[in-house]
Amino acid sequence: MRVLRLSGHGMPQSWITLEEAVIQYASGDVQWELGEKIAVFRGGTNARTGIQSEIAVASIIGTQGVPRVNPMAAKVSLSNYKLFGRDRNLCAYCGDHFPESELTREHIVPTAQGGRDHWNNVVTACKSCNHRKANRTPEQARMPLLYVPYVPSVWEDFILRNRRILSDQMDFLASRLPKTSRLWA
Secondary structure (H helix, E strand, C coil): CEEEEEECCCCEEEEEEHHHHHHHHHCCCEEEEEEEEEEEEEEEECCCCCCEEEEEEEEEEEECCCCCCCCCCCCCCCCHHHHHHHCCCECCCCCCECCHHHEEEEECCCHHHCCCCCHHHEEEEEHHHHHHHCCCCHHHHCCCCCCCCCCCCHHHHHHHHCCCCCHHHHHHHHCCCCCCCCCCC
16 A cells, blocks of 8 residues: 655655655654545554554645656656556557557557657557557558557556555546546546
């Protein structure tokens, strides 16, 4: 289980562990919190009051400090896991859904023809379609694309990075998705 750490202004910064979140709380860096309490950590007992210390961790926290992630300058790293998530495990050529084990990263303009390994030049393809298209463009192979590739926003990237997003975290991130996002299609 991960905590969504945001800047004090609400921009996503990272997914952190519960233990890292406790450190943020204990050091006084948490400015605000949203969502459900997902864990409670108990410490020692105060000798004077007899009260045991505890830190309740929320699923979303806003922290102090200078944001590490600038959404205007953020470059979304490309991985097969995130690519397949962006494309919803849908082959760009035959239109069928496949498990990850049967998918490949398909370069629209093949690298052998000068194509780059970039979000706008890659789509998800099943192994059969990738093999059939081979080292050709979709036009050369007479295999039209069923959807257009795009670079995910920073909000989409945070969804694509985490396999286990809690519902309140997803609601928060989804409310900030661009209208053109395929993540809710």
